[in-house]
Structure formats: C-alpha cells, structure tokens
Amino acid sequence: SVQQAEGVHLPRYVRVNTLKTTVEDAVDYFKRDGFSYLGEAIRLDDLNLKAKSFVRDMHLSDLLVFAPKTEFHEHFLYKAGHIILQDKASCLPAFLLNPPSNSHVIDACAAPGNKTSHMAAIMKNKGKLFAFDLDAKRLSTMSTLLLRAGVRCHQLANRDFLKVDTGDPEFKDVEYILLDPSCSGSGMVCLGKDTSSPDQERERRRRLANLAAFQLRCLNHALRFPRLQRVVYSTCSVHAEENEKVVAACLQQNPGFRLVHLFPQWQERGLEPLTQCLRASTTKTLTHGFFVALLERHSGPVTTAP
Numbered sequence: 001s002v003q004q005a006e007g008v009h010l011p012r013y014v015r016v017n018t019l020k021t022t023v024e025d026a027v028d029y030f031k032r033d034g035f036s037y038l039g040e041a042i043r044l045d046d047l048n049l050k051a052k053s054f055v056r057d058m059h060l061s062d063l064l065v066f067a068p069k070t071e072f073h074e075h076f077l078y079k080a081g082h083i084i085l086q087d088k089a090s091c092l093p094a095f096l097l098n099p100p101s102n103s104h105v106i107d108a109c110a111a112p113g114n115k116t117s118h119m120a121a122i123m124k125n126k127g128k129l130f131a132f133d134l135d136a137k138r139l140s141t142m143s144t145l146l147l148r149a150g151v152r153c154h155q156l157a158n159r160d161f162l163k164v165d166t167g168d169p170e171f172k173d174v175e176y177i178l179l180d181p182s183c184s185g186s187g188m189v190c191l192g193k194d195t196s197s198p199d200q201e202r203e204r205r206r207r208l209a210n211l212a213a214f215q216l217r218c219l220n221h222a223l224r225f226p227r228l229q230r231v232v233y234s235t236c237s238v239h240a241e242e243n244e245k246v247v248a249a250c251l252q253q254n255p256g257f258r259l260v261h262l263f264p265q266w267q268e269r270g271l272e273p274l275t276q277c278l279r280a281s282t283t284k285t286l287t288h289g290f291f292v293a294l295l296e297r298h299s300g301p302v303t304t305a306p
C-alpha cells in the first residue's frame with residue numbers, strides 16, 4: 001500500500017550538480033535570491049524549515065534542504081541544470097556506490113536518470129557510464145535531462161538489462177553497478193485513500209511477488225559481470241519482499257558476495273538481520289520510503305563504506 005500523505009510534508013531537497021557549479025556558489029545564489037542560509041544541519045529536526053530558509057544536509061554534502069513545497073521548477077538554477085530536484089533518500093545509492101573517476105559503471109534501470117547524473121558528478125565526468133532502460137520514452141526524457149546536467153561520460157541504450165550479455169568485451173572493465181529496478185513504489189508519499197478489497201489485496205500480493213522475482217533476476221544478473229566489485233541495489237518500496245528478502249535470496253545464491261555495512265551514522269537500518277542495509281522513511285529520515293543495499297565481491301577483510 002502507498003503511504004498516506006495526510007500531514008506529511010517532506011522537506012524540499014535540492015542536489016547541487018557539481019558538474020556545473022559548487023555548493024558554495026549555489027548557496028550564494030540562493031542567498032542573493034532572498035533565502036536565508038542557516039548553515040549545516042546537525043540533527044534531523046534542523047531539516048524542518050520555515051519558508052525562505054535553507055540548510056546544508058548533515059549526511060550528504062551536495063544536498064541543500066528547503067521548506068516543504070518550495071517551488072524551484074521555474075528557477076534559473078534548475079533550468080540551467082545547476083540543481084537537481086531529488087529526494088534525499090534517492091541520493092543515497094550513487095553516494096554509497098561512490099564510483100571513482102575513470103571507472104566503468106552500469107546504471108541498469110536508469111531512466112529518468114537522476115542517479116546517473118549523480119554518478120557522473122561523483123566520477124567528474126571521467127570514465128564510462130553505460131545506462132540501460134527498457135522504456136524508450138523515459139530514455140528520451142533522460143537524454144534531455146543529462147544534456148541539461150552537463151553529463152558527458154554516458155552511453156544510453158534502450159535495452160532490457162536482463163538481456164545484456166555479461167561476457168560482451170564492451171563491459172569487461174565494469175566494476176560498479178547501480179541497480180534501481182521497477183518496484184511497487186510503496187515508499188512514495190502520495191495522496192489518495194488506501195482502499196483494498198480482498199480481490200485487490202490478492203492482486204497486490206501477486207504483483208509484489210512478480211516484482212520481487214524480477215528484482216532478484218536483475219540482481220543475480222548484475223553479479224555475473226566478470227570484473228564486478230560492487231553493486232548497489234535500491235528501491236522506493238517499503239516491503240521486505242522487494243528489499244531484504246531479495247538481497248537475502250541473492251546472497252544465498254551468490255556466496256562470493258557479501259553485504260557492506262553502510263553509513264553507520266544513518267539511524268534507520270534494514271530489517272533484522274540485514275542491518276548492514278539502510279532504510280528511509282517519512283518519520284525517521286524525513287524522506288520518501290526507500291531501501292539501499294551494497295553488495296561487494298569477497299576479497300580480503302570486511303570493509304565499511306563510506
């Protein structure tokens with residue numbers, strides 16, 4: 001079921017696109033534009049802002065936080081691609097995968113591309129970013145957004161990720177994959193009553209099982225790329241079936257991979273026993289509902305990131 005929106009007003013998160021500007025310049029621009037800057041947030045409550053004030057996020061340094069419903073779609077910085085309007089939770093996957101400059105990366109289910117442009121910024125536009133999506137229309141929107149964001153290291157392809165040949169020499173140097181597959185979207189806050197008759201409930205369960213099977217196939221497929229080191233798996237779902245259960249099944253089927261213990265300062269963790277993973281929610285993190293796991297190939301001692 002989709003989370004109810006009554007009384008939920010999430011902050012407006014603004015990711016500064018470091019391919020086009022710096023956080024300092026964006027802050028100065030907003031100050032000149034009449035917003036008052038309160039510095040870096042320290043605790044969650046600092047993200048509950050009044051109109052016309054803003055802070056820098058305490059977890060993600062490229063993220064600015066404004067009052068709920070602050071409108072930026074007509075703002076110069078948005079139109080010029082200097083800022084990306086992206087929920088805080090959806091900034092976690094690229095940040096945690098943290099692909100270095102010059103690496104080869106796959107964004108498996110990429111459109112409309114907010115995470116792709118975030119990875120390109122982290123990679124400083126250096127390296128190769130292969131981005132796939134099944135939906136041609138979403139890919140064409142993505143291409144416009146990436147152009148506006150100044151992304152240049154990408155290669156878009158209208159392809160089914162599950163059919164991408166993992167042995168293709170083109171992908172022989174791929175070490176990082178971001179997998180953000182289609183999901184139930186149950187973490188997205190939206191309006192509307194949650195009515196469900198027994199028939200609707202059965203249909204919902206069936207849909208969830210299909211999605212989970214698809215997500216597991218995608219994750220297993222990602223692990224087959226020969227030089228793969230790390231894959232980040234994310235959904236905007238709150239259901240364990242699409243989150244911890246997919247990851248647990250994948251680990252069982254792929255003993256050469258293990259979970260990385262993510263971001264200790266992030267309080268909301270994956271459901272037991274997968275507490276290495278992160279969850280996000282309207283109440284605990286002031287974001288949409290979200291899940292992130294990072295799997296890495298075994299080699300040497302257990303590592304912590306970031």
Ligand code: SAM
Nearest residue numbers: 109110112113114115133134135160161180182
């Ligand atoms: N990562 C994107 C972002 O941050 O902007 C959002 C991705 S959205 C949650 C999931 C995407 O997966 C959709 O655009 C959908 O078209 C695509 N998709 C679904 N099945 C796919 C498949 N088999 N291969 C590639 N893409 C697929």
